[in-house]
Amino acid sequence: DIQMTQSPSSLSASVGDRVTITCRASQDISNYLAWFQQKPGKVPKTLIYAASRLQGGVPSKFSGSGSGTDFTLIINSLQPEDFATYYCQQYYIYPLTFGGGTKVDIK
Amino acid sequence: QLQLQGSGPGLVKPSETLSLTCSVSGASISSGPYYWGWIRQPPGKGLEWIGSMYYSGSTSYSPSLKSRVTISADTSKNQFSLKLSSVTAADTAVYYCARITGGSYPGWTDYWGRGTLVTVSS
Numbered sequence: 001d002i003q004m005t006q007s008p009s010s011l012s013a014s015v016g017d018r019v020t021i022t023c024r025a026s027q028d029i030s031n032y033l034a035w036f037q038q039k040p041g042k043v044p045k046t047l048i049y050a051a052s053r054l055q056g057g058v059p060s061k062f063s064g065s066g067s068g069t070d071f072t073l074i075i076n077s078l079q080p081e082d083f084a085t086y087y088c089q090q091y092y093i094y095p096l097t098f099g100g101g102t103k104v105d106i107k
Numbered sequence: 108q109l110q111l112q113g114s115g116p117g118l119v120k121p122s123e124t125l126s127l128t129c130s131v132s133g134a135s136i137s138s139g140p141y142y143w144g145w146i147r148q149p150p151g152k153g154l155e156w157i158g159s160m161y162y163s164g165s166t167s168y169s170p171s172l173k174s175r176v177t178i179s180a181d182t183s184k185n186q187f188s189l190k191l192s193s194v195t196a197a198d199t200a201v202y203y204c205a206r207i208t209g210g211s212y213p214g215w216t217d218y219w220g221r222g223t224l225v226t227v228s229s
Binding site for chain 1: 153154155156159167203208212213214215216217218219220221
């Protein structure tokens with residue numbers, strides 16, 4: 001199985017901050033990576049697929065980059081509604097695997 | 108607008124079979140290039156992929172669950188289902204049904220159902 005490692009596991013940030021979350025795959029997954037946002041008690045929301053493509057309706061403050069084994073999710077100008085847990089997931093091969101999540105909370 | 112609605116018992120006894128159904132509206136589960144799948148999340152923990160079924164009917168399952176999982180479709184009702192046998196407390200989780208957009212590759216989840224909390228307890 002491909003292991004997905006996210007860092008940090010949690011971070012504290014202030015409104016207006018720029019936040020960077022990284023995701024590392026245990027082997028080359030090309031650009032077959034998605035990012036999800038999940039708020040407490042809510043359904044995950046798809047933010048990005050193909051490492052850098054925004055899902056429809058997702059604001060451009062979210063951006064993704066990377067290829068191969070190293071990927072980044074950037075959130076610009078953090079707003080109160082962005083405080084959530086973020087997950088990466090590879091879909092290069094089965095089994096599909098998720099990172100452990102990065103919880104972004106208010107400083 | 109695509110909508111997925113999961114349903115099923117919220118309480119299952121240990122050693123029994125968990126059965127959930129996902130009703131899909133706004134798209135046909137027989138149309139490609141989509142997979143229809145299940146993802147679960149134990150309380151306070153991360154996401155775990157259970158399995159996916161391609162629109163053609165072929166399936167892929169998590170190796171850790173493969174011996175206990177079956178995903179199937181009822182195209183006449185535009186529904187797909189999950190069966191997980193011999194459940195234990197470790198199977199307690201919120202179960203999400205999802206549409207996965209793919210094709211020659213496994214695909215990414217683009218639509219999520221609301222989620223069904225299933226508790227395994229006697």
